[in-house]
Amino acid sequence: xxxxxxxxxxxxxxxxxxxxxxxxxxxxxxxxxxxxxxxxxxxxxxxxxxxxxxxxxxxxxxxxxxxxxxxxxxxxxxxxxxxxxxxxxxxxxxxxxxxxxxxxxxxxxxxxxxxxxxxxxxxxxxxxxxxxxxxxxxxxxxxxxxxxxxxxxxxxxxxxxxxxxxxxxxxxxxxxxxxxxxxxxxxxxxxxxxxxxxxxxxxxxxxxxxxxxxxxxxxxxxxxxxxxxxxxxxxxxxxxxxxxxxxxxxxxxxxxxxxxxxxxxxxxxxxxxxxxxxxxxxxxxxxxxxxxxxxxxxxxxxxxxxxxxxxxxxxxxxxxxxxxxxxxxxxxxxxxxxxxxxxxxxxxxxxxxxxxxxxxxxxxxxxxxxxxxxxxxxxxxxxxxxxxxxxxxxxxxxxxxxxxxxxxxxxxxxxxxxxxxxxxxxxxxxxxxxxxxxxxxxxxxxxxxxxxxxxxxxxxxxxxxxxxxxxxxxxxxxxxxxxxxxxxxxxxxxxxxxxxxxxxxxxxxxxxxxxxxxxxxxxxxxxxxxxxxxxxxxxxxxxxxxxxxxxxxxxxxxxxxxxxxxxxxxxxxxxxxxxxxxxxxxxxxxxxxxxx
Ligand code: AGP
Numbered sequence: 001x002x003x004x005x006x007x008x009x010x011x012x013x014x015x016x017x018x019x020x021x022x023x024x025x026x027x028x029x030x031x032x033x034x035x036x037x038x039x040x041x042x043x044x045x046x047x048x049x050x051x052x053x054x055x056x057x058x059x060x061x062x063x064x065x066x067x068x069x070x071x072x073x074x075x076x077x078x079x080x081x082x083x084x085x086x087x088x089x090x091x092x093x094x095x096x097x098x099x100x101x102x103x104x105x106x107x108x109x110x111x112x113x114x115x116x117x118x119x120x121x122x123x124x125x126x127x128x129x130x131x132x133x134x135x136x137x138x139x140x141x142x143x144x145x146x147x148x149x150x151x152x153x154x155x156x157x158x159x160x161x162x163x164x165x166x167x168x169x170x171x172x173x174x175x176x177x178x179x180x181x182x183x184x185x186x187x188x189x190x191x192x193x194x195x196x197x198x199x200x201x202x203x204x205x206x207x208x209x210x211x212x213x214x215x216x217x218x219x220x221x222x223x224x225x226x227x228x229x230x231x232x233x234x235x236x237x238x239x240x241x242x243x244x245x246x247x248x249x250x251x252x253x254x255x256x257x258x259x260x261x262x263x264x265x266x267x268x269x270x271x272x273x274x275x276x277x278x279x280x281x282x283x284x285x286x287x288x289x290x291x292x293x294x295x296x297x298x299x300x301x302x303x304x305x306x307x308x309x310x311x312x313x314x315x316x317x318x319x320x321x322x323x324x325x326x327x328x329x330x331x332x333x334x335x336x337x338x339x340x341x342x343x344x345x346x347x348x349x350x351x352x353x354x355x356x357x358x359x360x361x362x363x364x365x366x367x368x369x370x371x372x373x374x375x376x377x378x379x380x381x382x383x384x385x386x387x388x389x390x391x392x393x394x395x396x397x398x399x400x401x402x403x404x405x406x407x408x409x410x411x412x413x414x415x416x417x418x419x420x421x422x423x424x425x426x427x428x429x430x431x432x433x434x435x436x437x438x439x440x441x442x443x444x445x446x447x448x449x450x451x452x453x454x455x456x457x458x459x460x461x462x463x464x465x466x467x468x469x470x471x472x473x474x475x476x477x478x479x480x481x482x483x484x485x486x487x488x489x490x491x492x493x494x495x496x497x498x499x500x501x502x503x504x505x506x507x508x509x510x511x512x513x514x515x516x517x518x519x520x521x522x523x524x525x526x527x528x529x530x531x532x533x534x535x536x537x538x539x540x541x542x543x544x545x546x547x548x549x550x551x552x553x554x555x556x557x558x559x560x561x562x563x564x565x566x567x568x569x570x571x572x573x574x575x576x577x578x579x580x581x582x583x584x585x586x587x588x589x590x591x592x593x594x595x596x
Pocket of ligand 1: 289290291292334335336337338339340343386387388389476590591592593
């Protein structure tokens, strides 16, 4: 997720663009850049936060320009990879928010026709496509160039000698702000509210030309479209959260898009792009902390199911002091920040042991990605809330992708099985959206139990780690003492804590553990505990055993952790909200733990 802004007016564009860009810093902050059309096209960019750009850029004359703050997905966060990016002549500059999934094949074609590249980004191919089509103006060139693009985008383009900005979008947001004798462009209204509250939303496939005195929208056939402006009533702080009350809720709702983006370009063909050379691994060792550790526990079930490779999972701070293993594992380090000290330490320990290492990270160029042999990037975008949500579900996506690759290498995953998995992966965003559509039901139940002091979460097999993650979400943002257990373990002690004061959340999807889960629900219910079961739609058994039931659309059990954890994220969120907790910044904990 990146931030785009544009200005076309009569005032100096540079200070206005910087001012607007700063309000999009939450969308990405690893590098930034600006391009302004003066006598010639002026461009400047810098690695680091917007403040670095602001303090190092030269003064630039001109009243039309674009600017960008980056969240790297393809290409490390360097100055060369910062946007705006240009064509060969440096007379066309573009900024981009999204992922071009066919950029490699486009780049090869452009290189063959003589174009030269200055970055390792996917975005730069678009600058050269516009250059190649630039015969009858920018609108025409952009319209022809986007016809070649696969993936997601919001592009804004400026060109030397053109007093206009041309922009377009597909799945990434783009809005025009209407001023008096000036007009604006941005990824979201947050950037523009200081200057105007009259917004025109651009829709997928449309191309818009913005000048100081005009805004012209063209549909995919090149026909002009008229569109009324909308008046935005949000204040600035609400706007930064997209109108949500908390970043955590916004990020819970971003999960369909984050999962979609994390799959882009990775499941299209029969064989997805391999993440690493064909190394035969006798076993896999997953190492992580907190929520990422729970993703690893789910990953164990997925890898052993699909690739039949023995997989163990260890907390980073424990792995570092565990005895040196004899066999040669693939050590997979899961860390959304890529900066967790314990996990970085574990990566160094694994390398010291001579093991191949892979990271699953959400931040391109983060410390862990520079320590390991391979990286699978999740594409969740920046996660501001301390409680991990969209980074967790995209870590699960990475686990499916890794398991499928290992399964293909080990020939334990048939082509037919792979096709079926790809089909379900493609539907995961919709499965998550189905849960989000039930938010009111989940909120009502969370409110019903929000006074509890203790809460237990139980599950079996692949949903045992989801019980742990649901407990962690609840304890870290609502301060209710949530404990997750393998359901079969209650009778070995925890049952002593079960009473009518301690609600139990039981994950009971119709898989091979279902009957046992019904027994566990009876076990706790008989001791007075209210039970909230999570099960499949159409399951009429559950309501005979549980006090309340939250239902998800039926899905192959191996994928059920994804929609179920979204139920539990909302459950935790609404309990914390009912208890008046500071949800985005819970007490005593930080978003990234850079101390051991
Ligand atoms: C999760 O909600 C917590 N914020 C915490 O457990 C987190 O998952 C853990 O600190 C690991 O962070 P990482 O993924 O950045 O390594």
